[in-house]
Amino acid sequence: MLLELIATCCLIVSFIPLLASVASLVSPLLSKKLRVPCIPRRWPIVGNAFQLPMNRCHIIFSEWSKRYGAVFEVKLFNEKIVVLNDYDSIHEALVQAGSTFAGRPRMHRTDQKERCKNSIVWQTYTQKLVLLRKEVHRSLKMYGPGLQTLEDVCKPELEFLMDKIQEMGNKPFDPSGIFFDSVCNVMLYFLLGLRFQSCSREIETIREMSKLFNETFGAGDGKRLDVIPWLRFGQNEETRRLEKALGIRDCLWDSLVKRHRMFSEKSVIGHLQTLKGEGSDIDDNTIKECFTNLILAGVDTTATSLSCLILILLNNRHLQTQIQMEIDRVFPDGSFPALSGRHHTPFIEAVILELLRYISHVPLAVPHSTLENASISGYHIDAHSTVYMNLWASHHDESVWPNPWKFDPSRFLDDRGSLHGPQHPSRKRLLVFGAGRRVCLGETFAKNRLYLFVTVLLQRFTFVPEDPGTLPEVDPRSYDLGLVLHPKPFRVKAIIREQKS
Numbered sequence: 001m002l003l004e005l006i007a008t009c010c011l012i013v014s015f016i017p018l019l020a021s022v023a024s025l026v027s028p029l030l031s032k033k034l035r036v037p038c039i040p041r042r043w044p045i046v047g048n049a050f051q052l053p054m055n056r057c058h059i060i061f062s063e064w065s066k067r068y069g070a071v072f073e074v075k076l077f078n079e080k081i082v083v084l085n086d087y088d089s090i091h092e093a094l095v096q097a098g099s100t101f102a103g104r105p106r107m108h109r110t111d112q113k114e115r116c117k118n119s120i121v122w123q124t125y126t127q128k129l130v131l132l133r134k135e136v137h138r139s140l141k142m143y144g145p146g147l148q149t150l151e152d153v154c155k156p157e158l159e160f161l162m163d164k165i166q167e168m169g170n171k172p173f174d175p176s177g178i179f180f181d182s183v184c185n186v187m188l189y190f191l192l193g194l195r196f197q198s199c200s201r202e203i204e205t206i207r208e209m210s211k212l213f214n215e216t217f218g219a220g221d222g223k224r225l226d227v228i229p230w231l232r233f234g235q236n237e238e239t240r241r242l243e244k245a246l247g248i249r250d251c252l253w254d255s256l257v258k259r260h261r262m263f264s265e266k267s268v269i270g271h272l273q274t275l276k277g278e279g280s281d282i283d284d285n286t287i288k289e290c291f292t293n294l295i296l297a298g299v300d301t302t303a304t305s306l307s308c309l310i311l312i313l314l315n316n317r318h319l320q321t322q323i324q325m326e327i328d329r330v331f332p333d334g335s336f337p338a339l340s341g342r343h344h345t346p347f348i349e350a351v352i353l354e355l356l357r358y359i360s361h362v363p364l365a366v367p368h369s370t371l372e373n374a375s376i377s378g379y380h381i382d383a384h385s386t387v388y389m390n391l392w393a394s395h396h397d398e399s400v401w402p403n404p405w406k407f408d409p410s411r412f413l414d415d416r417g418s419l420h421g422p423q424h425p426s427r428k429r430l431l432v433f434g435a436g437r438r439v440c441l442g443e444t445f446a447k448n449r450l451y452l453f454v455t456v457l458l459q460r461f462t463f464v465p466e467d468p469g470t471l472p473e474v475d476p477r478s479y480d481l482g483l484v485l486h487p488k489p490f491r492v493k494a495i496i497r498e499q500k501s
Contacts, residue, residue, distance in 0.1 A: 062396065077227040093376055119290075119292075120289070157182050170493055172491040173493075191294055212241055315471065323454075324462070330345050350410070352447070361485045371383065470490070
């Protein structure tokens with residue numbers, strides 16, 4: 001009996017090295033199964049580049065997600081990019097693992113003039129960035145008394161905009177230009193404490209700068225500068241645009257500083273100027289870069305959203321009528337719309353939310369980078385991986401948003417016409433401004449400003465097309481991709497409304 005027991009123990013001991021060898025062979029295979037799936041048909045050197053037209057990459061990614069799953073990897077020349085395409089994976093990355101996904105990838109475009117070290121948008125997650133975000137958020141003051149400040153700033157600018165539109169008479173005009181000017185002036189006041197005439201050199205310079213940066217820093221064709229090394233040398237189109245954009249930015253900033261030196265301490269940039277030399281690592285280059293980030297992010301997005309809404313309303317006249325009925329009820333006798341009325345205008349709120357979902361105007365958000373090894377939807381993602389949040393796919397997911405290409409504000413309303421609360425699935429799944437540690441600082445500012453512009457415009461005017469047969473496609477899949485999606489140009493007429501009591 002004792003001999004049998006000893007023999008059995010010896011047999012077990014002899015199997016231990018064998019079991020260890022088997023485990024060492026099986027373990028990599030198991031872990032390999034948890035690697036992010038790669039889009040197939042990769043070519044040597046270029047990877048998936050030939051399969052991916054960059055000006056439609058958000059749409060292609062969405063189509064691939066139906067075939068390969070919500071999480072996959074693409075390779076563009078020397079860069080591997082993990083793409084997250086549904087709410088669950090994006091929410092897991094931004095919220096549940098927010099500290100891990102809070103980085104920004106190194107990019108040739110943001111390395112120029114060390115923008116990545118000073119930017120509030122392109123800088124990876126550092127203590128300097130934490131400080132900048134805190135101070136910018138504090139100076140925007142978009143709660144409590146800050147809302148009254150926003151109204152006070154917007155009111156004269158909106159009245160000027162109304163007068164300008166009224167001067168058009170029955171002449172058709174492109175709304176994008178005048179929307180840009182007005183939104184830009186509101187933003188300039190908050191950033192610098194200054195206002196300029198719509199035809200001023202400063203506004204025209206910002207318009208040109210915005211166009212160049214939109215072409216250069218989006219996920220579209222400008223991305224080639226990051227992934228094709230030889231484009232960084234010589235004078236190709238992308239390099240020329242980038243150099244021109246940075247040159248225009250520097251000239252504008254130098255001119256502003258030369259004339260005004262210190263800006264109002266109540267403004268965002270003036271507040272940052274007061275922090276220089278306090279051991280905060282904030283210097284003149286940091287302040288210039290923050291101005292660039294905030295003016296670009298805060299103007300084109302809202303101005304384009306307004307243009308898109310007008311285009312949508314031209315194709316859905318009943319929605320324009322319904323909005324105007326709600327405005328007349330809540331703001332009778334033509335009284336200037338106030339932010340305090342937002343809670344009494346659920347349909348307008350739903351229209352704005354649906355607008356942001358429908359156009360998803362920054363479809364891939366700003367690229368993220370993992371600060372350490374991570375896991376999303378059970379897949380392993382290496383540290384320092386570039387990660388795209390495909391908000392476009394999430395906001396047009398048919399399993400979440402039935403008939404996603406239909407503009408339907410009722411998605412955000414209950415059966416009584418009341419707005420769904422913040423915890424309702426339709427509200428939680430709307431991630432236009434991102435989430436977590438890198439959520440857009442201007443979310444509240446942007447929504448309140450958009451509300452004021454929409455209500456004032458539709459209180460005073462009814463918009464009709466110059467020629468219904470010449471309207472561009474309203475479907476956002478036809479929009480041009482840059483940093484922000486833009487519809488094709490169009491022209492409208494603004495009919496003055498009779499104020500109803």
